[in-house]
Amino acid sequence: MARVVELSYYPVKGCAGTSAHEALLTPAGLAHDRSFMVVSDEGVYRTQRRDPLLAVIRPLITPDGEHLTLTAPGADCLRLEVDITGTRKPVDLFGTAYRGIDQGDEAAEWLSDVLGARSRLVRVPPGHDRVTDGLTPGTSGYADSCALHVLSRSTLALLDSKLTERGAGPLPADRFRPNLVVDGWDEPHTEDRAHRLRIGTAELGYAKLAIRCAVTLVDQSAGTRAGPEPLRTFAGYRRATQGGVAFGTKYAVLRPGTVAVGDEVDVTVWGESEL
Known part of the structure; x- marks a missing residue:
């Protein structure tokens, strides 16, 4: 049998995963899976293909999805209140245009320091209609x-x-x-x-x-x-x-x-x- x-599940695309005993499976996958993405200042996605250090960033999302914590070796712990109502900005994922809600300058500075490249954090907006x-x-x-x-x-x-x-x-x-x-x-x-x-x-x-x-x-x-x-x-x-x-x-x-x-x-x- x-x-x-x-x-x-992997709250931030390209970053470390979170093991669970039980999880809600939504139409878009396991709850909170790849609901955030690290992008360049221009909104272009980052993945381990070019930024392997993403792997050492450990995200922890609360069950209600309202708070995100990021940790990485040698960096202070970052705690964020997740923004799901901010302005939707264009982002690029494999050459396809989507939208993302920027999670602010504090997250951007933290990620830029860890990865050694200018970066920002975006979240999938409500009503994300990807097929x-x-x-x-x-x-x-x-x-x-x-x-x-x-x-x-x-x-x-x-x-x-x-x-x-x-x-x-x-x-x-x-x-x-x-x-x-x-x-x-x-x-x-x-x-x-x-x-x-x-x-x-x-x-x-x-x-x-x-x-x-x-x-x-x-x-x-x-x-x-x-x-x-x-x-x-x-x-x-x-x-x-x-x-x-x-x-x-x-x-x-x-x-x-x-x-x-x-x-x-x-x-x-x-x-x-x-x-």
Whole structure:
């Protein structure tokens, strides 16, 4: 029987995640997931692809979403009252124009000092109307694409065995920044074929494979690039027909609800892998 064994959300895009035992699943993903984003002075998104130090910033959001705390090694703790009513300013996410509510100069100065680059913090405005792509359309905050990223332990175990064969060490799950980690699927990459899931009181629809990028090269505890793995190994066995390498699966939310560690993952519709 497959079950959820890890549950994580990422309040600030690119920054460290928060582990939870239980979470509300909204139409845009786990509550507070990627609801904030670090941008340049010009409003262009920052991610670990170019700013790996984002990984060492640890956000903590209160359950009501009204207060955000940021910590980082060598920096004072920053506590913010979240602004959801301010002026909506243009922001750029992968070349697409969205809107964000700037969280003020104190947050901007703190982030600029930690990252060594002029930065500001924005929040998704109420009524954010983004539509995500894939087999099942949906919505999300400032995630790269779809609302939820699912990865199985058997998939991770296969990668670790291949890394070991190459003389490299295993990698922790946080290198891939999943929202849900599932155990109990014996066959690696079962998530590629699980096209509709019931978990807790929620239901998910398969959107697409997760195409991996340079973020997987970043040591999440150090905020530094850690060599060519796992992309080098992925290239040998996980090349996607649409280009790049695939590892894990993205889902849209068909029915919001509550999900928790220990919940059974019930596959109600199976499909073919796109790989």
